[in-house]
Amino acid sequence: MKRATRAPAPGSDPERTLILAIDGIPYDVFADGQREGRFGGFFPASRMLAPFPSLTDVSFTALLRTAPSAAYEDRYYDREAGEVRGGLGDRIVGDYAELAPFHAAFDWEPPPTWGGAVYLVPGRVAEAELIAAAKFIRENDDAPELVVYLGSTDGLGHEEGRDALRGHLERIDDVLTVLLAEGVGSRRVVLLSDHGMSDGGSRRFDLERALAAGGYRLAERIDGPADVVVPAFGLIGSIQLYTRCGEEEAVARALVAAEGVDFAAWIEGDGVRALDAAGSADPLDRPGDRYPDLRRRVAAGLRYPTPYPANLFVSLRTGWHYGLALFEPFVSLAGTHGAATHDQSVGFVASNVDRMPPSLDAAEVYPWLGLSRAPVPLPSFRPPCPAD
Numbered sequence: 013m014k015r016a017t018r019a020p021a022p023g024s025d026p027e028r029t030l031i032l033a034i035d036g037i038p039y040d041v042f043a044d045g046q047r048e049g050r051f052g053g054f055f056p057a058s059r060m061l062a063p064f065p066s067l068t069d070v071s072f073t074a075l076l077r078t079a080p081s082a083a084y085e086d087r088y089y090d091r092e093a094g095e096v097r098g099g100l101g102d103r104i105v106g107d108y109a110e111l112a113p114f115h116a117a118f119d120w121e122p123p124p125t126w127g128g129a130v131y132l133v134p135g136r137v138a139e140a141e142l143i144a145a146a147k148f149i150r151e152n153d154d155a156p157e158l159v160v161y162l163g164s165t166d167g168l169g170h171e172e173g174r175d176a177l178r179g180h181l182e183r184i185d186d187v188l189t190v191l192l193a194e195g196v197g198s199r200r201v202v203l204l205s206d207h208g209m210s211d212g213g214s215r216r217f218d219l220e221r222a223l224a225a226g227g228y229r230l231a232e233r234i235d236g237p238a239d240v241v242v243p244a245f246g247l248i249g250s251i252q253l254y255t256r257c258g259e260e261e262a263v264a265r266a267l268v269a270a271e272g273v274d275f276a277a278w279i280e281g282d283g284v285r286a287l288d289a290a291g292s293a294d295p296l297d298r299p300g301d302r303y304p305d306l307r308r309r310v311a312a313g314l315r316y317p318t319p320y321p322a323n324l325f326v327s328l329r330t331g332w333h334y335g336l337a338l339f340e341p342f343v344s345l346a347g348t349h350g351a352a353t354h355d356q357s358v359g360f361v362a363s364n365v366d367r368m369p370p371s372l373d374a375a376e377v378y379p380w381l382g383l384s385r386a387p388v389p390l391p392s393f394r395p396p397c398p399a400d
């Protein structure tokens with residue numbers, strides 16, 4: 013028997029909800045789609061300001077109000093154990109419990125083994141993922157709450173850029189239109205992304221060289237003052253560094269002297285210190301249209317309550333990235349995210365029942381999702397370098 017379909021009234025509070033989280037879709041790309049008549053059943057999208065660094069794990073933790081991920085992005089350094097952990101191995105065995113608890117909030121997500129293929133044939137993986145997600149939504153029509161994650165769009169954006177994302181959003185709209193007509197439309201439906209994506213190619217930042225110029229070296233563990241650990245993974249626009257406590261400023265000076273760094277920031281005492289190449293008196297005093305809510309986002313990002321916090325953060329200039337060298341030969345970057353800039357930081361959120369404020373911080377999105385599960389209170393931040 014066919015369900016009688018009626019879209020919920022604007023401002024109403026439907027009992028059932030569907031969240032479709034689409035990785036790495038910039039606000040501008042979604043808003044363009046809406047202007048062209050796509051996603052007509054939804055209110056105009058709001059800007060979703062990702063935390064800094066504008067990375068998947070950090071952002072979904074805020075959006076879905078889960079326990080913090082161990083890593084900012086898949087790999088982290090455990091200072092006490094002197095060991096880098098996480099990464100592809102943990103992904104493939106699906107050991108997300110400590111690494112990235114937000115994954116537990118997804119009722120459906122692509123199998124972790126698809127992760128590699130997305131960089132080889134991103135368009136095909138994205139299509140397969142969309143078909144599988146739609147099947148799951150149909151088969152779970154009775155479930156009051158569905159949180160579905162499309163992850164391959166991140167790889168698609170990195171590899172093929174914004175035009176590919178535009179094309180894929182059209183496919184998502186087509187699939188969604190059918191689902192809505194079949195009955196899904198009686199739910200609250202919220203579409204959102206976790207961060208933006210830069211537009212254009214990018215060069216690898218030479219971190220080893222920049223560190224060497226300051227007398228530092230990239231190491232697997234911190235044994236001496238010159239050792240700096242960077243648990244790199246994907247090719248992204250920010251770098252999270254673990255230095256010996258007290259070396260932050262000197263390492264930051266070495267890094268901002270190299271081409272490609274926008275600014276470096278770290279915690280000192282109760283405050284935030286930052287440096288940029290120009291030697292600005294206040295490197296975080298930047299125009300809000302290009303660096304939305306920069307000071308607050310950086311201060312919050314430095315205090316992301318992972319048990320394994322980095323103690324120095326770099327935001328790269330547009331057109332630069334850093335990450336696991338292993339990935340470089342497979343990936344021709346058409347875009348990236350992670351930096352504090354508007355294009356990399358601003359995702360979207362759109363609902364079929366609520367007109368949301370034009371701009372929301374990631375942490376303000378949860379009440380609009382219609383989820384009954386209680387948000388996990390964030391643990392307090394344990395500074396990586398306790399003040400002595």
Ligand SMILES: [Zn+2]
Nearest residue numbers: 035036068206
């Ligand atoms: Zn992401």
